[in-house]
Structures are given as C-alpha cells and as structure tokens.
Amino acid sequence: MTTSHAPFRDRHHAGRVLAEQLESHRNKAGLLVLALPRGGVAVGFEVARALRAPMDIFVVRKLGLPGNEEYAIGAIASGGVCVMNSLANEVMGPEALSKVIARERAELERRELLYRRKRPAVPVRGRHVIVVDDGLATGSTMRAAVQAIRKQHPAYLTVAAPVGAQDTTESLRDVADEVVCVVALSPFRAVSLWYQDFPQASDDEVCSLLEEAHRQRELDPPPAVL
Template identity: 55%
Template sequence: MQMFRDRFDAGRALGQRLRVLLGGGGDLVVLALPRGGVPVGFEVARILGVPLDVFVVRKLGTPGHEELAMGAIATGGVTVLNEGIVRRLGIARAAIAAAVQREARELARREQLFRDGRPRARVEGRTVLLVDDGLATGSTMRAALQALRQQAPARVVVGVPVGAPETCAALQDEADAVICVHTPARFFAVGQFYEDFTQTTDDEVRELLARAAHGEGSAPEAP
C-alpha cells in the first residue's frame, strides 16, 4: 500500500492535518529529524507559515554492541542515558564519556553542515512540532523527545505522515500530542508507504533549510 509519492507529498498531507488541528503562525517552530524528516518538515513549515530547523540526534552505541543504544545526544548539547542498560551491563563512565565525545563531534559537524552558519531555532517556551518521515520502532523519536524536553519547550507535538499503530500509541505518553496521518494495521517499514523513498542527501537538507530560511515556497508537485 503506497500512500505518498515522495516525502514532499507526505509533508503536504501532514501539514494540512496539522493546520486543521493547530492552526498556523503563533509561537510554533518545526524541528525535523534529518535527513528524511527534512523534506516532510519543509512542507509542514510552509503550510503553517512557521520556521523550520533540524533537530539532530546521535545514538550512543554500547561498547562492543554498537547496535544497542545506551543513550543519545541531541541538538543543544543534551545527553540522555538509558540508565537501565548502563547499570545492567556495568558500562564504565569513562566509556560513556568517550562515546559522548565522539558522537558530539559528529553532531557538531552535521549541524554546521546543515545550517551554513544560521543559529539554532529558539525552543524555550515555544510549541515545537517534531517531524519525521514515519515511525517504525520510534527509538530515534523517543530519544529526540527526551532531549528536547530538557530545553524547556512549552509543548511538543510529534507529527509523522505514517506510523506503526503501536508506536504512535506508545508515544502519546511522552509527547503532548502525536499526529500520525496514517496508522496502517499491516505495517512493516516506513518505506513501503512511499512510491519514492530515495535517501535524502546532506546537500538536499542544506538546500531545503536555506530555502525555508529565505521564505521560499513548496517543492514542485509531481505530475
């Protein structure tokens, strides 16, 4: 079942839903999870008439088992640890510090690359729309939510075009609202709901953020 032509099409669908539910303007800001969330967030921000920025999250892999996240770091110098995993595996604080330092360098590199010198969007006291191209397990979004809360937004709304029903439901406990346009029962992967799910490149992220900063309009509609 394909619901969207591409991420821009998905962003338009999500933006229309959010406009009905939230209106536009005001003290809203869209933070997109790069890279795939940026084309979606570009359309959402355009439809709502609000600023767009990225919220970069880097997983902290467990030493020797890098696929297992012992935590994450995010935009704004925030570190979130899974203390249960840290205690259960007896991970040394020095190993955690080394992982944080390594991933912080990569996070800083990506933020500098994406923003081209533009400052981060102000989050404190604002309603933040945290956007991605879909939700499967929700691990990255969950880490982003935990990190974002430490920057004192007034409200955090998660928005995605499509998500696994159980993931969208579970995140309701962590966000102020979760808007999933489609929650298909037969969900295997986010990409199955897109005709074109080509990986978004760093250059595309940079271009879209620059266009949003200069108030440029939508990506062209596919015929």
C-alpha cells in the same frame, strides 16, 4: 527504494498530507517546526510552509547495533541527551557501546556545523513546537529529540510523522503533548514501504531546504511569539 503501491509519492508529498492533519495549528503565534535530519527535513519543510511557521532542525543520531545498524539500541540528541532501550546492555558491552556513542556524537556535531552554517538555533522556550520525522519505527530517535527539546521549555510539544508503528506512536504520547501520525499500523515493517520514492536524503538536500525555509521566513514572516 521504490514501492508502486505506497500511499506517499515522496517525502515532500508526505509532508503536504501530514500538514493537512495539522491544519488546526496553522498561523498560530509562536509555532515552530523542528525537523529531524536528514529524512525529516523535506517532510518538515512542507509542514512549515503549509502552516506558515518557521522551520529549524534538531539533530538526533540513532545508535545502531554494530553489524546491524538499522537495529536501534538508543539515540543521542543535541544537549547531551542519550536514550537507551532496555536491551542495550544485553546486546553490547560497555566498551563497544561507548565507541558507538562517540562515533555518533562526532557525526551529530558535524551535522550541526554543516547545516546551521553559523545561524543560531530558533528559540524554543514558550513556543508550540511540532517535531517532524519521515516515519516512526522504534521511536528511539524521536524520544531522544523530545526529551532534549523539553529541556528548552516549549509551551506545547507535538510529535508528527506521516507513518509509524502503532505501539510507537502510543508510547510517544507519554512524552509529547500530542502525537499526529497519518498512518499508524500494527504490525509494522519499515518506513520505506510507505513511500514510492525513498532515497537516502543527502547533506546537500538538507542545506538547500534550510536555505529555502530561511528565505521564505524573511519574505513572509510568521505570526510573532506572544
């Protein structure tokens, strides 16, 4: 989708703008950027590069309502975390809900294998973690990610996105230590409206950016974890 009046040219530009809001974290020992695939990876790549931090992925899958997949009824994340909104049981029966969860869990596992390419996840324990996505609409995906990451005992957890709904960003303060959102609005329509160029991110793009982030980490190692 292309929107000429949107403030962000694309996800890379949005990531650079977001990084400016996170400048106080630059060069911190133990800093780690976790990007949510697919859309959050380009944003997270620019944040990690600007802050001199390693980047890794954290795979989360939105649970969409059958026939209206953009309507999120919940989300699942690595580590077995499942977050459901209050309407999930009202709009779907148990059998239909189980099918959606099974389908999305299979896709989550596929992405983990494809994106990591046998590289282990970067350890989270004791680190300052910045979790990045390209936008915060309902927040169910980010909430699932935060709850799963908490199980790995980070020292501090920041949620960061270029744009989001005001009520969503406020609600995420209940589960994160810090929420940074460049543009938080109410009412909020769609993440895509805030990008001039907002194509669906591909698996190839995610893999390419992860390879580049890995190369940069080897050439310019970030400050060590204390």
